[in-house]
Amino acid sequence: MTTVTERQHSNYLDDFKNLLGADQVLSEGRKISRYLRDFSWYSPILENALADTSVDAVVRPGSIDELTAVVALAARHRVPITLRGAGTGNYGQSLPLEQGIVVDIKGVSGILELSEGRVSVLPGTVMKSIETAANAAGQELAVMPSTYRVATASGFISGGSGGLGASAHGDLWSNNILAVELITVEETPRTIRLEGDDVNLVLHMYGTVGVLTRIEMRLVPMHTYEANLVTFDDFDQCCQFGWELVDSDIHARLASLQQAPIGSMMTPISHEIPDGAHVALVWSDVDHARALSELAEVYSGTVKPWPQGATHITQFPYSHTILWSRKAEPDSSWLQCEYATGDKERFLEQVHAVTERYNGVFLQHIEINTTPSGQVRCMGIPPLVNLSDHEASLDELIAYCTGLGISLLNPHSYVVEEGGFVGDTGRMLALKQDVDPFGILNPGKLGKSFFSSRATTVAAADRDMRAPEQLSKD
Ligand SMILES: Cc1cc2nc3c(=O)[nH]c(=O)nc-3n(C[C@H](O)[C@H](O)[C@H](O)COP(=O)(O)OP(=O)(O)OC[C@H]3O[C@@H](n4cnc5c(N)ncnc54)[C@H](O)[C@@H]3O)c2cc1C
Incomplete structure (x- = not known):
């Protein structure tokens, strides 16, 4: 694989300007700095590591042909x-x-085909x-991020x-992405189509x-959905409710459990949550309202x-959730983890043990999901507050959780593998070498050490704590 150091810098930006027009190639000004920020500031470690990121230019293709020419x-x-x-x-x-160069993909957009059970998009x-178009045809996306707007x-x-x-339907790996097409990063790009399990690559x-x-x-x-808050005095009851909800016939698109005091940090709804109460955020089918109330009652919850x-x-x-917790506690941090899948007792034990050891520090926030085989799967995205020496305390906390059998996904790293979602590394690398023979596609993200060679200046003054939805109004 040829290394990026062999690339030729000479006036290459002029070629991009000739291709797309000068106004679609941004190489200076405020607009550029917006492209050098994302939501990695959730992590003080990443915020430091990525503080001095820079780019030669941002290019904005407006079609697949232009994107292909840019590549x-x-x-x-x-x-x-x-x-x-x-x-x-x-x-x-x-x-x-x-x-x-950073390639802004937003200009290459549009729905290509929509049929029963499938939508194909740029x-x-x-x-x-995409969700709006699906709704117009009586359908909805099986899964979409909370940043879908x-x-x-x-x-x-x-x-x-x-x-x-x-x-209800599992995550990205649950056959919710049916196929993708990609182009290779070569002087004459090829198109490769992946279907079925190959999409996981x-x-x-x-x-x-x-x-x-x-x-x-x-x-x-x-489905037609309604949103409810279900409050609980006891977090164990809240967890049991969330588990049984997803394991029941009630159709919920969201079952998000928030241990106190997280509810009080969510200012637009905090007045509905009694002091010290835990809350489940439930977005479920209106036709299942009665079943939801009955289930809440079993666990002493108030809908x-x-x-x-x-x-x-x-x-x-x-x-x-982390946006709300960071607003309330600007020095807080976060973690991502996965509790015992399909084993309710073990899950409850794990939650209980972490709360006992890290009460008021590891604030439990658990998204209750399912696996393709229908097992209940509990994903933790806890805010961490009052961690004194962040990196050392984090190491200790991670070791404790791992000892309980909780899987940790490290949100304090930009390295793909450390995020914890890589499947078949061998096949993935073979595809990578075929697709990106010069190693120029987002270099550094695949396991190459980066921290040692970069400055560590916190960019906190630039931190923009608006929600992603608000950023779109820029
Ligand atoms: C408040 C908040 C809530 C969130 N909620 C969720 C959630 O519910 N679920 C979830 O999964 N994530 C969530 N995220 C994370 C994030 O929003 C999602 O990952 C989101 O879907 C990313 O989309 P984006 O367009 O912003 O991608 P970007 O952040 O711009 O890019 C993400 C990655 O995609 C790559 N990429 C983009 N286009 C292409 C392309 N054409 N070909 C190859 N690579 C490409 C980029 O290089 C980058 O590595 C959340 C983040 C925040 C800040």
Whole structure:
């Protein structure tokens, strides 16, 4: 594999300007700095590590033909190329580590085909517009991120993992992405189509294994949903409720459990949550309202309708929870983990043990999902507050959780493998070598050490704590 150091820098930007027009090649100004930020500031470690990221230019193709020409040109010049959707990733996925060009994919958007159970889209299509089109045909996306209002299709499958719908249909790896097409990073790009399990080779790979040009997602019959808060005095009861909800016939698109005091940090709804109460955020089929109330009653939960006029329920779960906790506790941090799958007693024991040891520090936030075989799967995205020496305490906490059999996914690293979602590394690397022979696709994200060679200046003053949805209004 040729290294990026062999690339030729000479005036290559002029070639991109000739290709796309000067106004679609940004090489200076405020607009550029926006492309060098994402939501990696959730982690103080990543915020430090990525503080001095820079780029030669941002290029904005408006069609697949232009995208293909951009990729061909980057290959010809051996210049690093990093794709970017809406920039809502939490691990610096779309931030270039070796400069070069960032390719804004948002201009390459549109729905190509929509049929029963399947929608095919261009990479930069915003998830919400796909959901809207599916709804018009009586269907909905099997899974979409809580950032669906701004996140792109290719950004979601390359940088995300699951989200709304995962409680009923599982995550990205649950056959919810039916096929993808990608182009190779060569002077004459080839198109490769992946279907079935082969799709897994590109999921959550931070755009290091090909430039996605077409994504085909699973649709399911549409439901009419209502949002509710279910409050509990006891977190163990809240966990049992969440588990049984997802294991029942009640159709829920979201079952998000928040241990106190997280509910009090969610200011638009906090007035509905009694002091010290734990809360389940539930987005479920209106026709199952009675069953939901009956289930809540079993676990001494109180169901309350979503407060009128409050921010939508989808803007609180998954990584949105961390946005609320960081606003309330600016020095807090976070973690991602997975509890015992399909084993309710073990799951409850794990939650109990962590709360006992890290009470008031490891705030339990658990998304209850399912696996393709229908097992209940509990994903933790806990805010961590009052961690004194962050890195050392984090190591200790991770060791403790691992000892309990909880799997940790490290959100403090931009390295793909450390995120914990890589499947068949051998096949993935073979595909990578075929697709990216010059090694210029988002270089540095696949396991190459980066921390030792970069400055560590915190960019906290630049931190923009708006939600992804608000950023789209820029
Ligand atoms: C508040 C908040 C809530 C979130 N909730 C969720 C959630 O519910 N579920 C979830 O999974 N994630 C969630 N995330 C993470 C993030 O929003 C998702 O990963 C999102 O879908 C990323 O989409 P994006 O368009 O912003 O991609 P970006 O962040 O711009 O890019 C992500 C990755 O995709 C790559 N990429 C983009 N386009 C292409 C392409 N055409 N070909 C190859 N690679 C490409 C980029 O290089 C990058 O590595 C959340 C983040 C925040 C900040």
